[in-house]
Amino acid sequence: MAEELFLEALKREYEERKREKTTPHFRERAWERFQTLGLPQKKEEAFRYLPLTQMYLEAVDLTRADAQKEAISSTLKETTCALFAGELLMGILPKNVQLLSLEEGVKKFGHFFQNRWAQQLEKEEDPLALLNLALHRGGLFLYIPPDCSVDLPIHCLFPLQNSFNRVVIFVGARASLNFISRTLGGRWNSTVFDIALDTSSQFNHLHLVSLQEEAEHFDSFRVSLKQKSSMRSFSLNFGAKVARQDFQVQLLGEGAEVDLKGLSLLEKKRHVHTHIVMDHQKKRCRSLQKFKTALTDFAQTSFSGKILVREEAEKTEAYQLSSNLLLSDSSIANMRPTLEIFTDDVKASHGATTGYLDKEQLFYLKSRGLSTEGAKRLLVSAFCTEMLQDLSPAFFSKMSRALVAEFLENLC
């Protein structure tokens, strides 16, 4: 019953979007594929730990806007742009960069989109990502031309909204980009970050997610890396009723490198569910997945990460680490690391840990005068430290530290 109502809401949205002339062909095909796959089900590994019934019980209301556009416009003095209910609001834009609405992007770079979306339609197995392609209300396209180095970050806000958004980024050969995406709210959101990194390009991404407690939020990252390109990504997530982050990273060219890191700090009944497929397709690529979560109260998290090393991908180095710190007896953490390796001469490993605060450390700190809360706070901060230092560029560390400090201030 819940599922039917949910599907009906999606269908209404689809009928609405279908009339848009921009990319009808892809919308239809994505909608069809979504219907074949159906809504995510508990029995599927990728969705096993999500509170799906609760999700479907609350029908998506995509007609509601929770914020005033004017309020958002005032924040644009310090940022590059904001995506508000499908509309791209421009702030300060560095030189040489093309920042377009998705509609303009598709018109101007039609060939790129044709190829990219055709491939995604064929290969995408995630119903939520497919829904996004069918139902996206708008989005942005960021084009960094070859050899262009954008040191100042492109800072994009995703303020309160209820919609499907699409962010497509192309970093040209030997170009580099620092990108900050900051999600600030919304009752129900799905954002796909579709990132194409050309030969020898560099992409540094800081993804900050601060949502209301009752929000449902779905981020999908679809990344492709060509030869010798590199991505360093750090997600700082404070969770929501449901917050899912789904990464599918394809290392398509020799010598490509990926550092995928995430820190989640969860209180109350907040959730973060992380799903990763690191797909090594070519030789001599390196990848690292490192995710940490500290949970208190009734918070929940899950981490399901796969390292896939295909036949051609000799001399791969792939590592995965996940660890959870439980600060209450009622918090729950599930982990499922997977390795699928189809070739020899590979260095690959995974490690997963879950634990409570160390009693000896607590005693030590308290014997020096710290209150129980103060000692806990310091130990949680110690748990986070490793993730926050050495982020590149350095201001990613600074921004993240400030948000973590704010969270810790209110902890316990």
Place this chain on the structure above:
Amino acid sequence: MLEIRDLHVETKDKKILQGLNLKVLKGEIHAIMGPNGAGKSTLAKILAGDPTYAVTEGVVLFEGKNILEMEIEERAHCGIFMGFQYPIEIPGVTNLQFLLTALNAHKKAKGEEPLSEEQFLPLLQEKMALLQIREEFKERSLNAGYSGGEKKRNEILQMGVLEPKLAILDETDSGLDIDAMRTVASGIHRLFSQERALILITHYQRLLEYLQPHFVHILVDGKIVASGGYELAKELEERGYNGRRALP
């Protein structure tokens, strides 16, 4: 300053302290010596409030207040400090961050304004110089990857910053080479005053040579079996603990 009366302590059905009495006054340095397993470290941990031990009988009065009813941090705020035999490693917390947080926790308990990092640094610098601790230790993780000697020196640095009234140093001298021992001993000596008191738990006479305790107690099987002046330590060095077992 400190009065322990008929203290009995046990853990998991094993009796460790069995009727211990001790009185420490301001300006005094006491040494507690004794064979392994006698209960020396337990005594230190009990004073600091380690929850893994259960006090079954007795009282411990510090400046007239029964500390056994106090939380661990309250004891620290009253001015009790234990130097750990095995200092705990906490990767991810810098020494500076830890020391400032600890000092500010004490200030808060006293109703004083907390110090900023800028205000704290000169104070820290002074104490680090006293113990010949290198500058880089400010930014290093608390005890993580330190050598035995570095950890012990760091304990004394904490004592220097927190300025407790009573410090119980549990085998602070073990793991120190001769030079480090001299530095640490001279640090302890300079941090000591007639307003404070010290309890040194040790196996060796060397630290005592530097610090010249007013009293030496021998702890065997959970009881103090002999007390005397510094000469008792010298006697032990020659004859060992044999013949000093508690009577059944």
